[in-house]
Amino acid sequence: MKRDELMWFLRRYKLAVQATVAQDGAPQAAVVGFAVSDEFEIVFDTVETTRKCLNLRADPRIALVIGWDDAITVQLEGVADFPTGPELERIKQCYFAAYPDGRDRLTWPGITHVRVRPTWVRYSDFTQDPQLVEELTVEQLTTG
Numbered sequence: 001m002k003r004d005e006l007m008w009f010l011r012r013y014k015l016a017v018q019a020t021v022a023q024d025g026a027p028q029a030a031v032v033g034f035a036v037s038d039e040f041e042i043v044f045d046t047v048e049t050t051r052k053c054l055n056l057r058a059d060p061r062i063a064l065v066i067g068w069d070d071a072i073t074v075q076l077e078g079v080a081d082f083p084t085g086p087e088l089e090r091i092k093q094c095y096f097a098a099y100p101d102g103r104d105r106l107t108w109p110g111i112t113h114v115r116v117r118p119t120w121v122r123y124s125d126f127t128q129d130p131q132l133v134e135e136l137t138v139e140q141l142t143t144g
Contacts, residue, residue, distance in 0.1 A: 001123050001134045006074070006121070006141075009067060009072075010036045010042075010066055011036055015031055015066075016044075016064045016066045018052060019063045020059070023055070023059075028055055030050075033098075035097065035098035036094075037091060037115075040118065040141045041091065041118075042076065043095045044095070044113070044116075045111060045114070047108060047111055048111075048112055049110055060079045060081060061077070061079060062077070062116055063078075074121060074123050075121070075122045076120070076121050077118070078116040080114050081115055081117075082113070083113070087115075092113055118138065118141055121141060122136075
């Protein structure tokens, strides 16, 4: 699978299941609306008081599952951060392209935007025989 094919697949979806780890080691998962930047970053918004946000501030490791329909998925692990300045503006524009109503949420107290830079990606297509399962390196994701 090539980078552009993976990007096309991910951009077909609007929801992902994200998983983080709480400070006490407990797992936490939630559904988030996401966008994918041209730099292959996953972007979503949340509120500072959510469990996912508190977890990511303490431990930036995150996992996401995207595209569970039709037995085709992407599993993704990465590192999250909370950009500021020009980088924040750039990722917000990416997010607003997918979620124009995200601009309305800017008035919410504590709204923040999370950027995930993937470190590991697995694409699985269980509709084929034999099944197609491919892992992509960070280099493949960032250079195409």
